[in-house]
Amino acid sequence: MTSVLRLKSVPPDKKSEKAAGPGAARPVGHVVSLADAPGSTSRAVAHVERELPPGGIPAYLAARKDGTRSFVLWADPERRSRLATLVTASAAEGVSVYQVRGGQGELIGTFVREKALSGKGLRTRWTVTQTGCPEAVGYKGRIFWWYVWWLLFPVQVAIGVGSLLSGGGDVARGPRRIVWRAGREVPLEFRSDDDEVHVHATWVDWRLAAALAALVRTFDSWIGTPWDDSRT
Template sequence: MTYVTGVAAGTRINVRMQLGERELKKQPPGTWPGPVLAWGPGGDASAQVPRYELFVEDVKRDKRTQDRDWRHLTLWGDPHRQAWVMVIDTESAESGTAVYRVLGSQGELLARVTRRRGSIFRFARTSWRVEVSGGPVLLGRKGHLAGWFLWWLFSPVWAVMLVLIPLGGEFPRMPLTTRWGCDGQEVMHFDEGSYRAVSGWPDARLVHAVTMLHWAHPTVLGDWSRP
């Protein structure tokens, strides 16, 4: 496995969704069936940014006994699950607030991530708080205030669009971009279905964890939409 310790500005991270049975039949034997995190240079990134993949094992929650924000993710360095890079598990999840632990391959605590679910009734955006062990705190929020203001301003139009969906209309798209920053500086963001490191970061595992936790919370609009 090729694994880097740091993240270069401009690095692009994409997540390939889980393959269905039909797609798997067309793939070579031994193809990883679950999600794959693909890492490489973006359009404005240095050619020195390495390319590699991590293989994500996503344990589905028990809907009867676990909160809907419960998650358990393992990131493997190879498709044969010989060496794992990190584990993300749920410390607590209730009333729209979930806390996740990010553990390294030696069981060490890398970070604690808190996600607060947004609500259209409370006019609250989904927010993220990433507390790095022995390091700074990253804060993230979904969308911009201006974007949400315009979305609500035209909400009567969205209501009409909802009625037209059975006739071929599209679901009104709310602000989807999420940005994570530290001390006023943007570190990474999600937009148009992919993630990009805006500035350098010393530990790539943190970027992996933030990406996978965000990816693991799709909205009702579908897999392309993330909260």
């Protein structure tokens, strides 16, 4: 059975913020929801926020330009229990390695993102490795749709210029779907229409899939809205 995870923003509760008073910790702004099957009712399973380095938000935003990411999956909005943490093991020359660790610091799995044209292909390559499980490899977008997108690129540029001048129009985003394969199995899939991670294999740790759902969304295209690039 396929389960579905999706990162969602949480609208701020002005009344709760006012009652908490100045200086209180800001509420967690995003959650990962889980549905046990496509189309079924979802429930919040993790509350996601950036884990800032020394230097705070400016330091995080500077580091993320090179591919560095760091965030926490909390079990509750009050931050009482840590489910998992994503940290950057390395990020250089278009290749970033991320580790997902559980609440006790144990390694759940690893993500490797190799940016397109970084030396290993024309498409961005994502490798997912869960401890004790087969490695899964996926590529951003299908080659056919990338060809179509590049053929239409001059038109997209014209639309983009028109959008800036008139405030209207809509530029088509590049192909974003990712299908991960481990041999003949397809354990994971990112569907760009609804920004969902579909888990097809029962052996996939849902915490790893939740971290993946949050991580992929930090790499939205230049016309997307990465959730972790806020200046506040």
